[in-house]
Each structure stands twice: as structure tokens, then as C-alpha cells.
Amino acid sequence: MKPVKVGLLGLGTVGTGVVRIVEGNQQDLNSQVGSPIVIEKIAVRSTDKVRSVEIDAAKLTIDPWEVIRDPEIDVIVEVMGGIDQTKEYILEALERGKHVVTANKDLMALHGSELLAKAQEKQCDVFYEASVAGGIPIIRTLIEGFSSDRIVKIMGIVNGTTNYILTKMSQEGASYEDVLKEAQDLGYAESDPTSDVEGLDAARKMAILGTLGFRTNVELDDVTVQGISSVTKEDITYARKLGYEMKLLGIATSSNEHITISVQPTMIKQNHPLASVNGVFNAVYVHGEAVGETMFYGAGAGEMPTATSIVADLVAVVKNLKLGVNGLKAIVPYKTKKLQSTDQVFYKNFILLHVDDKAGVLAQITQVFAEYDVSLASVVQQPNEHNPDAEIVIITHRASKANFDKVLQHFEQLDVIQRIKSVYRVEDI
Template structure:
């Protein structure tokens, strides 16, 4: 057993500085747990002159602009990749595995896109490969799913896994501000990037759901398998109707597996206010897991930030070093064992919310409801209000559980009806205990 384990860092940005300062600060705790010291020997930076939150050089970490100094250093056993981006990070990690170094990464984009290839290389080189920080920052959700539910069958995962969109939607719900204004506030507070596309279009959440789905269901989910709808088109009207009906709008990552087919998507959905996910506010993240034996469990916490993410990275480093000492490296979070088959629309079931405008004439609602009934869709709740145009009414319905195929067909038929002026919005409804 080594007296001291040297790790190398790729990237000293927000997360990387956190890693250096946490390892420094908790030397005693780490030494107690591991029986050895942990030392960040060298770190790859783009510009060593640039001032950093942690003055890495002072703490005994050599800064370098050449990745080979980290990847080819025989003293370094563990490489931490927190540089971000795809291609450069992918190549660096593959080189690290070839040099028999264990890898810990926080890079969800990379793991979602190239997870299979990286796992394969790790296995081939008998290296450890962990990425707890890639999903929901400081929340130990990946280990929770793989270890905590080891003997259970996970049926469904629902997650609020993007803090930016949750912050925006919380503002919209609680303060009635528009999407644009809420986004501006989020940007001012640092919860949204200057270019918020990856967050608000749902891509960031989709990457995390691909990773979560893979670990929960033990099957490879590709990013292309994840259906994505962003939050840009959400209207305050639907948040207000939702509120009247006891529902809150959230960007929900949804993954379901029945032992055969799998379904993964990210979309704004209305969720019952009684459901614990409805109470997850602002920039917080939470993942709700339905296990056959365990029942419902939720993991809640900060989904991003320098220190939470760095803490998750180091929890992986601790696992790796324990494995090294025991001589059992080469283990992964989990080895997929199922062939993936995606659910068709006829196999996907949910309750739905539809808002539309129809002519305010006798008999209209009866024709509409018989259209739905023919497709086996019945209504759980109906709201009808006069609209600005005196000849039309605004109608909101919440259906009982129906297949997505039937729902889509019903919406097509509905649009064709002369009495229907416009279909305004259509959302899934989750978390209804009577569903």
C-alpha cells in the first residue's frame, strides 16, 4: 500500500480549483479513511498565468500546459478530468486508460455521448472509471442507484436534473414573471450561462437522463434515444391553470423500464403539488426513484457549483484509492446487461393536460369528449373559461391515463374539428396518486 497517492488534474476551472482546495483541506479525513495521503501532483491548465481561485502552484501542484505531463507521469495513478468539452477530453481519458491510470470525470456531455467507448477502454485496461459528479453535482445519486438499489428492480426514475431551468420555472411559477425575465434574473445570479441554449433546450438534462437511465436499468441509453423538449415555449397561462388544478410545472427527466422496453425523455410536465418533486425549488436538483422493493425514494441537493461538484469528484477518487489498495481496480459503476429496446408510443402511458380554444356553441364539448372517448381517453378534470374573443371559450382538460399514441391521434382529430380554433398546449401530468 502506498503512503501517498498522486493524482493529476486536467483543468483548473471552477470544479478543478474546488478539487484542489478540498483535497488540501480534508487531508486528515482522507488519510484516516484511506490510510494514505492524497496529493494533486500536477494540473493541466490553458494559461498558467491566469489568476485562479486557488493558487495551485503554491500548494505544491505543478501547473502545465502540456497534457502529456499529467498523462505520462508514472507517479500519477488517478487522473481527474474536469476540463469539459468533448473531443479533447475523450482523447485525454483514452490516453490515461492506455497508460493504466484510473479516471474520474465530471463531464456529463462526454459520458452521455461516449460512455460505452470509455467503459470499454477502462475494462480492457483494468482501470477504474467513475463519474458521480456528472449527474446532479453533490448528490450521491449514481452510487445511490447502483449500490443502494443493488437487489431491487428500478422501475422508474424522475429527475429535476437541471438547476438553471428549475430556477427559471420556480420564478415563473412563484412570481408570475415571463420566461424571458426569469432567464435574465438567472443569468444575473449566475444560475444561467450567457448562452443558455444547452440548459433551456433540455440537452443538459437529456445527457444526465441518459447516464441515469443506463445505471438504473443496466442498459446503454444513447443520447439520441432521449426525446427532448425545452422550456422556451412555456406560457404563464399554463402555469396558472396548473396551479388552479393542483399542479406545478417542472422540467422532468423521465426514464421508465418494464424489464423489456425502455423510455427516456425530458420535457416540461405538470406534476401534482402533493409529489415531493413539486417542492424542489430554485436551483436545486432531485432524483425520484421508484424501486419495486424499496418503493419511492428521493435524493435531493445542489446540482451544481464548485464545491458540491468537487466533493462528488473526490468521493469517486476515494473509491478508486480504496480499490487500488485492495487490488481490485477495473470495477465500474455497473456493467450494462440488457439489450436496449425503446418503447413505442402505444407502450407509453401517462395522464395529459391539453389547453385549446373552441367555438362557444351548444354541443361543442360533447363532440369533443366523444372524440376522446372513441380513443379510450376519458377526462379527469375540465376547466372552461370565456376567452378574450366572445365567440370562443378556452378549455383545459386533464385526462386519465392514456397511451401517447391515442393522445397524439386525439390531438390530430381535435385540430381537424371545425369547432376547434386552436390547440394551445399539451403536457404530461405526473405524480397523481389516483392515476
């Protein structure tokens, strides 16, 4: 078979990894797909930059359209990032019958259904394994490995930056600000870390996982999001004392065909497999009705792990090319989306209150929980070292989010509560 020609959009960290794998593993790839894979053209920001891989200068262009419009090119690999402009590139590539492999979670979370519809219309593949959890083949697993099962819960540590920060805070008792600074120095966090630390990056990935796991079109707006920027080292100390680790978890659940998806700092039992996923590693825990508990662990980012997923997608495109079945295997989400209302979303909560240190306070507070039908698993009141208030640490039993939110609203009005210091979701199973 004649060589398959690839156009690369972007030659940053991940793009460089793609070049490295395609060239370094050429023989292996050829043995699997039966034809050479050639990187034909690369769109870059600057053609002068010194690169860590050897590239024929004639392949470089600063104009992505030149790559997309090249009739010789069969597959576009998009690793440049960005949303609106990049979407135009990809739509045009599909329009021209080119297949697309992308690592772009932002694009897929926001415009995935539109791109996949266009791909289907044009009988092209759009693969995006690298967009979630880097080197972990979780997208394949949800589409193919669990095609037979009904997924009831997905929990993911899908953002390496925040997991690095929380791990360091937990293991070293360091403050959020100090660890963020260190992560930025090490290149694990961006100079503007908002998208990571506020949970937006994780939310985009969870929208993708939810769409695949629940076979319905989850949109970014369906994901409720809370980041880690207000997590303190005291919170983590409390968590550990109670037998939990603090993790930024994406949690997606489905019951009675109704789904709910969120990203929030969560206290998870120390013996849960997700609790020991540390540093920049990612993991996705999938609970299926039939398969039970499973977990998939690996590097969530980085040049080579991400490139592994991209080139695996490329191999899949080329195998399909050989069989003439591109674009014919896409599973379009076939379920009507029904979001669970907050009175049907149940979980445990941790709450830390600063209260007046006087008689009757605890009674008032527990009365509020009772009023909204939230029962308590444990209550500890103790003097606060640093000021005249007392601290109350409460863990609730499973309660509806609606009722628990009413408790918090009520607390805002309660004079004896100085401050609702922290509130976290708790996962015991």
C-alpha cells in the same frame, strides 16, 4: 503507502473546488485511504489567470497531454468539459493505466460505454458521480444501494437552471423571458442557455441514470426531449389552480423489461416530494419494486457540491488502488435494451385549447378524444379574457402516448380549434 498522484484537467469552478477539498481535508482523506493524495499537475487554459486558491505555478501547464503522459500520475480528474477532444484525453489516460474521475455528463452520456469498456480492458476505474445531480450520490445509490432491487421508475429534477426558472415563474408569477434574463445575470444560466432550457442537459443525465437504473445501455437518442422555453406563466397558473407544480422532469420507466425515457415539462401533484424541490436544487425520485418510493435531494451544481462527489470518487479509486482491485468492480449493463413503443407508454395529459366560442364545439372535441379511446378526467370551458375565443382546459385519464398523439394530430385538422395552446404530461403519483 506512497502518495497517490492526481492530474487535474481543468481548473474552473469545479476544479478549484477539487483543489480546495483535497488540500483542506488532506488529513481526513489520509485517515480514510492510508496515503496522502497529491494534486501533481493541472492543465489550464491560461497559466496567468488569478485564482482563488493558492497553486504552485510549477504544477500548471497549458498542455493536457503533459498531464496525461506523466508517468508519475495515477489518477486523472477531468473537469474541463468538452466531448471529442476530451474523450481522446481520457482514452489515452486509460491506455496508460491511469484511473479516471470525471464530472462530464456530456461525455458519459455519449461515449460512456466505450470509455467503460476501455477501462475494463485496462483494469482501470472510471467514476463519474459528479456527472449527475452534483453533490447527490445518486450514481452510487443506483449501482450499490439498489443492487438488489428492480427499479421501475426514476423521476429527476436534474437541471438546476430550469428548476430555478420554473420556481421563480411559479412563486412570483414572472414570465419565462424575465426570469431567464435574471438567471443569466446571476450566473445560474449560460449566455447561450439552449442546452439547459431545451432539456438537452437533463436528457444526458437521464441517459446515465437510465443506464444504471435499468442496467441496459441507454443512449441519448433513446430520450425524447422537450424543453421549457414555451412554458408560459399562464400555464403555471393553470397548473397551480389544479393542484400541480410545473417541473422539468426526466422520467424513466421500466415495465415488462421495456423501458421509456423522456424529459419534458410536467405538471406534478403539489404533495409529491418532487413538487417542493425549488430553485437550483436537484432531486432524484427512485421507485423500486421492493424498496418503494425514495427520494434523494441536494445541490445539483456549484463548486463545492460537485467537488464533493469528485473527491469521493477519488477516495474510491485510492481505496481500490490499495486493494489492487481497480476496474474489477464495474457493472457492465447486462440487459438487452428494449424500448417501449408509444402505444404502451401511458400517462395523463393536460391540454389547453383556444376554440371558437360557439355551440357544439365541446361536443366535437370530446368526440375526437372518444374516437382514439382517450378518456377525460376533467373538462372546463371558459371565455378567454383577451380575445373572442373560448378556452378549454382538459385533463385526460392515463392514455397511451400513441393515442394521445393521434388526438393532437386530429386537432390540427379541426377548424373550430384556433390553437393548441399548451400540452403537458401530468404526474399524479
